Amino acid sequence: MIFGEFVINTLSLGSLYALVALGLVFVYGILKLVNFAYGEYVMVAGYSMYILGAFTPVPWWVTMIVAVAMAALTSYLTELVAFRRVRQKSDNAALVTSFAVMVLLQNAVLLFVSPRARAVKLPSAFSESITILGVVTPLRNVLTIATTLVLLLGLTLLMKYTVLGIAMRAAADKFTTTRLMGVQANLVISFAFIISGFLAGVVSIFWVGRSASVDPLIGFTPLLIAFIATVIGGMNSLVGAVAGGYVYGLLFNILSITLPASMISYRDAFMFMIVILFLLLRPEGMIKGNYTEERVG
Amino acid sequence: MESNSNQVHTLSVTDLCKSFAGLKAVDGVSFSLQTGEVFGLIGPNGSGKTTLINLITGLLPATSGTVHVDETKTTGKPPHRVSRAGIARTFQTVRLFRELTVLENVEVAAVSMGFPRREAVSTAHDLLVEMGIEGYETRLAGEIPFGYQRKLEIARALAMKPKFLLLDEPAAGLNEEESDLLLEQLRTIPLSKHVGVLIVEHDMRLMMNLCDRLHVLNYGKTIAHGTPAEVRTDPRVVSAYLGSAG
Numbered sequence: 001m002i003f004g005e006f007v008i009n010t011l012s013l014g015s016l017y018a019l020v021a022l023g024l025v026f027v028y029g030i031l032k033l034v035n036f037a038y039g040e041y042v043m044v045a046g047y048s049m050y051i052l053g054a055f056t057p058v059p060w061w062v063t064m065i066v067a068v069a070m071a072a073l074t075s076y077l078t079e080l081v082a083f084r085r086v087r088q089k090s091d092n093a094a095l096v097t098s099f100a101v102m103v104l105l106q107n108a109v110l111l112f113v114s115p116r117a118r119a120v121k122l123p124s125a126f127s128e129s130i131t132i133l134g135v136v137t138p139l140r141n142v143l144t145i146a147t148t149l150v151l152l153l154g155l156t157l158l159m160k161y162t163v164l165g166i167a168m169r170a171a172a173d174k175f176t177t178t179r180l181m182g183v184q185a186n187l188v189i190s191f192a193f194i195i196s197g198f199l200a201g202v203v204s205i206f207w208v209g210r211s212a213s214v215d216p217l218i219g220f221t222p223l224l225i226a227f228i229a230t231v232i233g234g235m236n237s238l239v240g241a242v243a244g245g246y247v248y249g250l251l252f253n254i255l256s257i258t259l260p261a262s263m264i265s266y267r268d269a270f271m272f273m274i275v276i277l278f279l280l281l282r283p284e285g286m287i288k289g290n291y292t293e294e295r296v297g
Numbered sequence: 298m299e300s301n302s303n304q305v306h307t308l309s310v311t312d313l314c315k316s317f318a319g320l321k322a323v324d325g326v327s328f329s330l331q332t333g334e335v336f337g338l339i340g341p342n343g344s345g346k347t348t349l350i351n352l353i354t355g356l357l358p359a360t361s362g363t364v365h366v367d368e369t370k371t372t373g374k375p376p377h378r379v380s381r382a383g384i385a386r387t388f389q390t391v392r393l394f395r396e397l398t399v400l401e402n403v404e405v406a407a408v409s410m411g412f413p414r415r416e417a418v419s420t421a422h423d424l425l426v427e428m429g430i431e432g433y434e435t436r437l438a439g440e441i442p443f444g445y446q447r448k449l450e451i452a453r454a455l456a457m458k459p460k461f462l463l464l465d466e467p468a469a470g471l472n473e474e475e476s477d478l479l480l481e482q483l484r485t486i487p488l489s490k491h492v493g494v495l496i497v498e499h500d501m502r503l504m505m506n507l508c509d510r511l512h513v514l515n516y517g518k519t520i521a522h523g524t525p526a527e528v529r530t531d532p533r534v535v536s537a538y539l540g541s542a543g
Contacts, residue, residue, distance in 0.1 A: 163408045166397065166401055166408070167408070167409060169396065170394045170402075173395060174392055176376070177394070178394075178405075178409075179375070179380075180354055180376045180380055180385075181377075181380060181410075182377050182380040182381050182409040182411075183409040184377050
């Protein structure tokens, strides 16, 4: 049953990474901005769960909804307060701004909460195990996979059949042309940030669910994974981001199994080598997407 | 937003200027056109035609001068506001949403102008039939033949129910047969859609046949304007074209 365990673990890890990557690409697709503050939306959701769990009697499901909403709100506010003012000036200014927002949010938590990790109360479902097809696995893994499938389905429907979704796909393809068609740029960008933050919030639930704790630097690893997964999958395609997340999960688990114990601490180094290979051999990622630099006229 | 079919609208460009680091790409250009009319903009390469279209659509800020649609000043407004004032355009290099279907390309233009979804879809279907692209609705825009992509771009612009349609070299890359077919379609659009058409094109045969009036630019300045017959024999126009060719 080792194979069954491997499959479930890989699907679970891959699902989480797919969501992480998707959140990053939603904004990148439209603004061509790698939002380094993205990991901090995960952190904000984590601290929301900590605060609600530790200081209020609200049930766990309310905690989770509020946590996801806080991440989406933070994402929207960073766009409104920070990015909107600089994004028309230059791409580099927006990139540096995203670093600034990241440092600012991290330091706010260091200052006002604590530099030390805090325990997050989680529903008992997160520590239970179940047996599927003879494989014993944490229920958390199954929840991650199921949630991801539901979200991917929902987002697919949103992007394919709603006016907003079609406008967002159009904007991700040719932003300037979309504006010339009467689409309000700020509206589309705001929604991209809200969806990005929403995904970061959902990721946070499962991310925090693995360790049951949150610390000020918790956002760094999801950001890194999102970045690597999008390099593998392709920065210009939502499908590419999801595929990249699953491939990353698969590679990570294969390395975890095959590397000898003495080498396991070098697992990340191997992952980076794979990324470097991708950048050298297929810089556009697995799925190329269709973005071309815009030149009008 | 939607133009009343009986009303005549006017696009007025007044003393429009654009400098790029001291180089005057558009230098004091003025003209006006009305719905129902085909207005041609010609001139040698680099004479400022596309820059002028970019200024009118709000894609580039003007250095000075104004553009009005009827009484509404559009200069200084962001592109989505300009388009809502009634200006739609196509591009020199086709700029379709390649990952959207043919139908979605037209639909997105209609819904972003505020038309309800159902109406947008039916408008889109009608326009695809009118432009002769029916049967391709569910194909990705990037996958259909190039001649159809050109027409799709025009259908997409018309879906915005504009008062003025700005066409930047709509025949570029088309063969003679396709170009003739396009000419026939463009001839009917101003009256059937009640739009004013401003067209930039290198194909002189097409321009002479199609346009009611021509406006000639060279180095960003107006050097002549009038009916095709007047412009064809204007010595300044002849010398500008021969000069640029030589």
